[in-house]
Amino acid sequence: MERIDLFCDTVPRQWATVTDTGPLRIFTRTTPGFPFYARPIPGAGPVTAEDVARVRAAQRGLGVPETFEWVFATAPSMDAAVRAAGLSVQVCPIMVLDGMPRPMPFPDGFRARLLGPADGDLAAAAHAHLIVASTAFGAPIPAAPTAQTVAALAADLAAGRIARLLVTGPDGVVAAGSIQRSGDVAELVGIATAATHRGLGIGAAVTARLAEVARKAGVDLVFLSAGDASATRVYERVGFRQVGRCGIAEP
Structure with missing residues (x-):
């Protein structure tokens, strides 16, 4: 903790x-x-x-x-x-991963892609990533990133401070997730699936892929916070276990 x-x-x-x-x-x-x-x-x-x-x-x-x-x-x-x-308080489980994540394949017809700093379409891909995450969490749709924002993202990706995963299917972008890292600790954040594609195992597959990326990058402690009981069950399937609680307070 x-x-x-x-x-x-x-x-x-x-x-x-x-x-x-x-x-x-x-x-x-x-x-x-x-x-x-x-x-x-x-x-x-x-x-x-x-x-x-x-x-x-x-x-x-x-x-x-x-x-x-x-x-x-x-x-x-x-x-x-x-x-x-x-203030109102939301209490969320803090969960950590022991060892490698359990394999969680994506459904047929869906493909996961890690964004790279040299991607020719990084601006469009970053915008799509923000849109699916914002929509899933009920946040306003963000504007397209500026050239300065894309350059900063490329620098963060190249330095390993973050990683971003984008999932596409027959209907376009349907899920996303990220890693943020400091030293040998990494947090999985923003794991989101479009409402139209939930229940297919995509969230578990995103979680497993991100956890695998973190482990292969040498991260010792991989953790996340679960937003609700449903998300907790998804993360448990991947191999995460609850070790504590965090709180979020707002008006």
Whole structure:
């Protein structure tokens, strides 16, 4: 849990600035993408409702969402603090992979592709990746990436800081998923399947492929957070097991 907590404190720094307010830390994204949460500073001590209120005011000033995340094992005071501050809380299992993932083939007619930094269609592929993920999670459809955004993505892909998987079928792009890495720890994020193609085993296949990519790249600890019981069962089929809980709080 401490390794995962430190990872969550380290990874956003590649794409965000840091503002510390008491025992809490705000990450303000400097590149296009989903906003980061505020979270407890590792080892900073207990968090109170007053700390949360102060950070929410700072987030409003910075123009970022008033959202928070934490690992229960390393920040036991956060749950009560955010609830006392009037925020809603979602609790998600943290799951880790032991060994290699179980083989999960894609259904016939579907093909998975890892985006590469030298791909001639990287801009279009990156946009398709964002669209399927945003649609699956109920977020607004993003605009096409700029040349600067595509260049930054290519640099991240080349450095191994991230990996992105795109799945296409007879009807076009139907699923996506990503890896974000820091040192020997990697998190699988944004695993999404279009509503029209759920129940076919595509999500499990995406998870297994990404986990395999991380392992073959030398990652020692592969983890993810499950959004609900259905997703948890999918990840368990791949070989992940629950080791803890994380919280997400928002107005």
